[in-house]
Amino acid sequence: MFQPNMFDSHHHLLDMGHNKTPENEMDLIRDDDYESKSGTDIMEAPSGDEQDPNQRPNKKKRYHRHTQHQIQEMESFFNECPHPDDKQRKELGRRLALEPLQVKFWFQNKRTQMKAQHERHENTQLRNENDKLRAENIRYKEALSNAACPNCGGPAAIGEMSFDEQHLRIENVRLREEIDRISGIAAKYVGKPMMTYPNLPTRSLDLGVGNYGPQTGLSSEVFGAADLLRSVTGPTDADKPMIIELAVAAMEELIRMAQSGEPLWIPSSDINCGELLCEEEYSRIFPRGIGPKPLGLKSEASRESAVVIMNHVNLVEILMDVNQWTNVFASIVSRAVTLEVLSTGVAGNYNGALQVMTAEFQVPSPLVPTRENYYIRYCKQHSDGTWAVVDVSLDNLRPSSISRCRRRPSGCLIQELPNGYSKVTWIEHVEIDDRAVHSIYKPLVNSGLAFGAKRWVATLDRQCERLASLMANNISAGDVGVISSPEGRKSMLKLAERMVMSFCTGVGASTAHTWTTLSGSGADDVRVMTRKSMDDPGRPPGIVLSAATSFWLPVPPKRVFDFLRDENSRSEWDILSNGGLVQEMAHIANGRDPGNSVSLLRVNSANSSQSNMLILQESSTDSTGSYVIYAPVDIVAMNVVLSGGDPDYVALLPSGFAILPDGPTDPTVGINPEVGSGGSLLTVAFQILVDSVPTAKLSLGSVATVNSLIKCTVERIKGAVLCDVA
Incomplete structure (x- = not known):
């Protein structure tokens, strides 16, 4: 399958469709011609040189039948990028032996076909819903008109009803009003495509109608651009x-x-x-x-x-x-x-x-x-x-x-x-x-x-x-270092909490959190994603790369956890510490296990010309897994936090490790080189700011650098912990 320059297309996808409107596209496409061709016979518009001024307006257009290979390639490309730019159309046409104009018309017709299908589906749903609402409305009206007194059988008055019956009648009136309102909305928009609804919420909770296609709004924010947008709606009244x-x-x-x-x-x-x-x-x-x-x-x-x-x-x-x-x-x-x-x-x-x-x-x-x-x-x-x-x-x-x-x-x-x-x-x-x-x-x-x-x-x-x-109002005996007040302790814990949540959004298989997965990023076993950070006080502005990989180690999870959280062994795996001495400046115990803590580390660089670096780290463990999560922090900002200031404005890009058991623990089984024998499943994830300008284009060199960094870290960890086992 043809793939455009991935980084150009990535930035283009973020802006796709902004300069095109359905009206502009419809000027170039005849729906009746396209419907009869089902996407295989594509109309070629004559160029200006080919047009005859004496030609009758209704003269039949000339068609070109694409090959199955051409259609398959364009279908695949359409699934990734329905709005190719001029450069992408030319490259696609070159590979498929088609003129760029032919490619352009094929994509226009394909978009129109998809839009028509979505509109027909929406209209059918709206008509069905309208019928249900009318029937429900009639049923409620009949029930209210036939209400009878339970004692004499005559028309019931409010005073003769039990409390439950009064409650039911009030509820029925409320439901009737709601159904009348919904029925009016549905009737107003039956027969109109969903895309033209004025000022309706994307979820369409009132109508109970699904959303399809690359619409904006809540659905795309919740589920991310990488998902096929499902019908994420509230239930209908009938449900x-x-x-x-x-x-x-x-x-x-x-x-x-x-x-x-x-x-x-x-x-x-x-x-x-x-x-x-x-x-x-x-x-x-x-x-x-x-x-x-x-x-x-x-x-x-x-x-x-x-x-x-x-x-x-x-x-x-x-x-x-x-x-x-x-x-x-x-x-x-x-x-x-x-x-x-x-x-x-x-x-x-x-x-x-x-x-x-x-x-x-x-x-x-x-x-x-x-x-x-x-x-x-x-x-x-x-x-x-x-x-x-x-x-x-x-x-x-x-x-x-x-x-x-x-x-x-x-x-x-x-x-x-x-x-x-x-x-x-x-x-x-x-x-x-x-x-x-x-x-x-x-x-x-x-x-x-x-x-x-x-x-x-x-x-x-x-x-x-x-x-x-976090709620403690005192500094416990387990806390040591530069923390001098309960307010500073609480601010540091809140900052660490945000760091952990941010790490969790980028380490799993979900792409819900504004990340875009880069396919073909150079390493099959490393998942690389990118995100533009703008106007977010909790993250530095620019282009952020996240890389994550998972692998198995024939070492118990506790041993891996203790190795990674110990500041004395940090230089064995942390490339960014450059072999400098790591010193714990502050320590907050936040759990029964000694491994549950938040630390502030200072890396004293071996090179005197380099400034020292602060690292915020939280380590946590329970019977099902462990985490070591850290982020470089600005010294000035950290001093504000330690004095009890607001931690929400400290920019963080967390990296770290998730350590899980490789299966159920059988105490009768020793440590063997087999998955499920008491070893560890280790996930390594980095977030790195590769460009401080959010509008810049991602370079191949940045991706290669992140790949190299994560692979080198993995090799260092393997070498250190396996050496201990040996």
Whole structure:
């Protein structure tokens, strides 16, 4: 397949379509001619020299039939760049033996065809929705007009109704008004293409209509330009009764699964994998659920419990606030959005809250595909004071999408304990197509340690410890160095928190966070992405490259973690330290494990002519994985933070490591050169500012430099830790 200069096309893609309008394109294309050709017979417009002034206007145009090879090549190019520039058209025409004008007309016709298909689909959906709304409106009117007194059978007056009946009548009136409003909107726009709607939100929540094509707005911000934009919409009113029924059933299933023991749950032979679900027993107890398992998907189900240092009210708030939830579980949730809130719950808390959401879940490695879900989240307080939050997929509301991951009722029970603690019982139950997972990560994913309940609970426990440390109003005995006030301690912890979240957005397989993946960047085993940073006080302005790679080491994860976080061994792998002495200037302990800490390091350069450098570093570990994340920081800005100043304006470009076990731990197995034998899966990720001008073009030399840097670091780490093993 022909590929243009990747960097030219990258910048062109960011601006594509800005100078073209559908009206300009339609001036050059005859829809009826194109429709009859189905994309294979393309009309050639005569040049100015070929036109006959006496030619009749309706004289039949001359057509040129492209070869199958030419069509395939242009189709492939269209998928990557529907608006090629003059240079790209000339190069494509040269390779396919076509004139640039022929290429130009083919792309214009192709864009028109795609637009027409999208418009027909949108119009059909709008007409169907309008019919549903009219029928629903009629049904509500009939129900209201036929309301009768339960005692005498006559017309009911408000005063004769029970409280529940009054509530139902009020709710019916509200629904009728809402449906009238929606019906009016739908009727107004039936027959018009979606692209011409004035001032409608991109999500089109009111209409329940999908978005297609490269539109701007929330969908593209949430899902990134690399995605095929799915129908990321709120549910229609016709769907809402079914959603409520599904949520109630899912809550009942979650409670029963959390409270059941054997034979539904079977203890795992591996102490790190928790309890596993017996599929036969599950099918017997819950014969209906959300339907049979789709072909090609396999089940993953696990349960885990823990006592965490956070009260139940705060835990529920974190789970029901999408921003807090994403921040706390940044290493697992790569992106999430609440599409619609169907119920906010009762006044003052989230009891009865119901949300429609979409989220993407990740493992910190580019070798493990992310998992996307479209689902409802339902929160309820039960009679014994226990809170429960349940998720369940709504894939049947998106029948056109092919789901690779489906969530059966999953979530957690939260029980209040004394002294601000809570007991959390977590259940993860999904059906997944994981065939795209790299072979070295298969044992980890199959064991449930990658996406299962144990990872959620371990991450929550770790984050609760960290939040407790952040909220402390004193300087603990474990804190040492230049921190002189509680305010400076808190600012440094907040800066480290932002650094960790920023690192997690660029290390996994997701491209949701304004990153653009560079294909053919020179190394098959290194994933390279780029991003333009502008008007963001938390990042330096310019072009940023992110490079990440994952590999296996026949060394236990704890040994790798201790090696990478130790400032005394930093010079063995950190090329940027240039062999200088690394000194810890400040240390904040933020967890029970001594490896959980935030440090400020100073690199004393071996070359006296070079200025010293400060590095902010956070290391964290739990039973499912460990992280060492760091970023160079400006000395002046860091002094402001240490004095209690606002950390949000400190520019950071974090790099670091994610260290995962290579599979379940079997204490009877020694360290052998086989994946799944107690070794480590190490992901190395760098973010580097390659040009301080955001409008500059990315150079091949920058990509080659980042590739060399990450490969050299990998070789140094391998040499150091394997030498220790030997």
